[in-house]
Amino acid sequence: MGSLELSPAHFRRLADRVSTLAEEWLEGLDSRPIAPSINGAASEAMFSEGLPEQGLGDAALDALRPFMEGSRAGNARFLAYVFGSGEPVGVLGDYVASVVNQNVTAWRSAPTVVSLERSVIRSLASAVGCEGFTGSFAGGGSSANLMALAMARESLAPANEDGAPSGVVYASAEVHMSIPKAVALLGLGRKNLRLIPTDAQWRMRPDALARAIAEDKAAGLRPLAVVATAGTVNTGAVDPLTAVAALAREHGLWMHVDGAYGALAAMAFPERFEGLGLADSLSMDAHKWLYQPADCGVLLFRDAKAARRAFSFTGDYARALNADPVEGFAFFDESMELSRRARALKVWLSVRFHGLAAFREAIRRDVRNAERLEALVRETAGLELRSPATLSAVCFRYTGGLPDAGLDDFNTRLLARINRRGRVYLSNATLEGRFFLRACFVNHRTTPEDVATVVHEVLAAAEELRAS
Template identity: 60%
Template sequence: MHMSIPKAIALLGIGRQNLRLIPVDKDFRMRTDALEAAIVEDKGADRTPIAIVATAGTVATGAIDPLCEIAEIAHREGLWLHVDGAYGGLAALAVPEQFQGLSSADSLSLDAHKWLYQPLDCGCLLYGDPARARQTFAGSGDYVRIFNQDCDEAFAFFDESFELSRRFRALKLWMSLQYHGRQAFREAIRRDLHHAQMLAQAVATQPGLEVLSPVTLSAVCFRHRTKDNEAILRRVIDRGRVYLSNATINGQFALRACFVNHRTTAADALAIVEEIMSAADELNG
């Protein structure tokens, strides 16, 4: 679960204790049996489930929840289905077969500053039914009336967002799409996915390294089997050739490489293993 979910719960005033975390399977995907059990348990305790938050590409590993099955549960139970696609959702442009069920979401969050290669910040929220969003943000259908000498129109606060003065964030994305076209973005995303697979294969050839989670999208989590991985990460960053982040996978500190740059090359991907092994060797000194 991304940190934005409990933050949203807090902003809504629902209370952190009312956020139910659902267990995942061995591939870090939401377990639908556990989801159904949680709904039954909550209803039995006189609690009212209101929404399910699924993930289309988790930040740590890139795992994609079983969206079709989750959508069926949400529809059957009358629950809102939100899909967090901030990191991975835009990969549906390149590999739509991995995102079956995404179109069933009631709302979908996307970050163009991740996998559409835009500068910070450029995120958006999409609704399956815009009318429901307008009704919600306008206060149960009560619109503010704006009168002047030239117009008499209904105005929804939703149309202007929560911010007042703000820059034209969408311009950079619109210009990129107009200039390059969607196909260029599809091809760039496919290259990123390929680079992740290349790295995973390179890690597998090193007896001292191991991949810690399935490589579903472009995030690769791995570790050195015998060395201090936190120390390795510090050395790699100090060397300045490649940059990695980290994650915790099944309680283990993991080195995490995530490919979301259209300038990345195959040589860059393979250089990661070279840097890890060199940094590990330096720790012996």
Template identity: 75%
Template sequence: MTSLELTTDDFRRLAHRVSTLAEQWLTELDARAIAPALKGSDTEALFAEGLPEEGLKDAALDALGTVIAGTRAGNARFLGYVLGSGEPVGALGDYLASVLNQNVTAWRSSPTMVSMERAVVRGLAAAVGCPGFTGSLTGGGSSANLMGLTMAREAKAPANEEGSPSGVVYASTEVHMSIPKALALLGLGRRNLRLIPTDSDWRMRPEALEHAITGDVAAGRRPLAVVATAGTVNTGAVDPLKDVAAIARRHGLWMHVDGAFGALAAMAVPERFEGLALADSLSMDAHKWLYQPVDCGVLLYREAAAARRAFSFSGDYVRTLSTDSVEGFAFFDESLELSRRARALKPWLSVRYHGLRAFREAIRKDLENASHLAELVRAEPKLELLAPVPLSAVCFRYVAGLAEPERDAFNTRLMARLNARGRVYLSNATLSGRFALRACFVNHRTTAEDVRTVVAEVLATAKELQGT
């Protein structure tokens, strides 16, 4: 009979092999090609043999080197997406969380981990200027946005009312894809998402929001919530939070802030997020601008009672019997999830090791790197900056020798070729119908030299494509 048990020596030996691979990865990270030279058929072939009936024992780890070799390297010049850089102390916390294997669903099931998560949430809320807010850690901004809008619906138009769920949610045209998905999942339907135009800085226009709400009221529709964005995915724009909050309050709407990209930057530059604390709910991603390994999203809210109204539908088999405010606490009464991993262990350990000041300085460095790239683009006649840089996303394109109708196609090819070269990795955005190269700085490893490399690589790639 085959046992799943490991001896202490077996575990130590396997852990050492994995730790050695991890150490090698970190040591070689900056020298690796960001995008491995693989096709989809190559990666599928790696796993074509399926899962073995009989265990391979230590030989099971032999394939890890090949798997790692085919993995994208998130080094200092990976600037493609809003994805944090995986701070190593946080990774150690994640490792220990998997070994401890706690279900952080209620205090009685994991006492220290539940109290740790509550403390981490309180600490992050205070760090971004929202003291007194509570909440929970989530799989990411998408689930946090879904939960925030669930709370909004239950606060303003409960699902137990007669008839189908109804109500209108307002957001800018730059809203993240998770918001229309949330409306579909909630049964409100994407047709009830009202997209509000933005100004020249890609920020929601308050007067247009006011006009849309009054128009819906006059037409007999029920406004529910406004989603303001603190860091749009394309340009990093921050909606005028204070103005949006005033309109939401005046009309009795819930205000949710999608701060998955940008809100944690309020730790370093609070002046750019005036009005953040006026939100009823707020999403953030610690696996973005707190550099933690995925997954580590955050949902904050002003009133725990609103979360319980939305999520406390518990069966008797999970009912907590304690009346103590700590020992009777259950995340499943305030959250979408029942089974929940110990997500707090990585940010708790990481922040204890480095201190909040180090994270503030890293965020400021990212902001400086973005500003530096914008300056280099402005100074280079062959390049054109396509949007302001309020946070750390820089949108630009190559224009030299190209007529306007040619620029989108050329920059599309440029990005593909640039990323294939492996030294720099960028993503793209479409702004006013124009294709943009997009560099996003949420990487604690990036230096000023790396920023200069971005421009050099773009110019070198363009020269290669133009055959000059």
């Protein structure tokens, strides 16, 4: 039976092979078709042999090249999902995190990484206008949102008289799907989620929120929390945070802001996020608008005691025996995670290398690119704008003189053809029941020339579709 150990020299040879593959991938990224040519059957066949009983040694790495060739190329024209572009220095941070392999659960388990994460959290909180907040890194916005609502429940309404969890949660009709999931996972039940109507700019209406709260109180229910969104996934809308915060304070609700997509843009556009610092908790994704490799979510909160109230339940084997405020600190007392990767390391290294100013400018470029696309759509015959560049998402569709009744079907087929062509990659949004193409700019590689390519590809694909 072979040993699992490698000599440092052998490890270096393998690492050099992987580094060469990474260099080739990055060098050719912009010229690769975004949609790989592989289909579902071929990808399943690639791994059909399963895991070997006897090791392959160095030959195991031979499969990496076809694996990478079958992967989607997140180049400058990948504009589909709100997903970061994998800034390369952050990739190196992930590499080092794997080498040192620390469990970032408590200071005694990972001293330098715990202190590093706490420092990065403080800096990010300050950068988005939430000075004094603390928190931790998480897998992503979904887990951060779940933890935030768990904190709200345990702080304000841990259980009703029969011991069952209680409380009503309010959110915009444009809220991310992670919020209904969180409400279900917490045992509140989706029947206790109120989706509040939005205005013409897709923002939560404070008047409708106030009315819903009043109706629930009159019915004897317990309003618990309101989730405001700082960057809805469809259109990038930012809810009126100050007005929502005022209602939350008036009625004793926890205010959570789902800022997984947009909140980090407050570094560059603080005026668009007025009231962000009034939240009790805030989720952000550094693997979105800090361009970091996944996964790299963030949960910030105003009061660490609320986090400990929700999550501090420590078995004796993990109990801290050190009263020192640093050496006795444990993330597992403030988070649902016990085993935790060193997610903060890549952010720390990436920002140290480039500086916060470079990230602010990259975010501004993304927003300017969205505004360019909006302008091009407005001036191009055959295209119709539905949602302008409120943040960095633009929703539009091809009309081209087609009858209104057939536009949804045509644009659905058009999106598939655009993405199959492989030069740009878009997603879709359903707004007021209609189907629209959607481009979202959270990509540090995208240029104005790439924006022009979007319109060219939409028109070219539409011409192909109409001729077929």
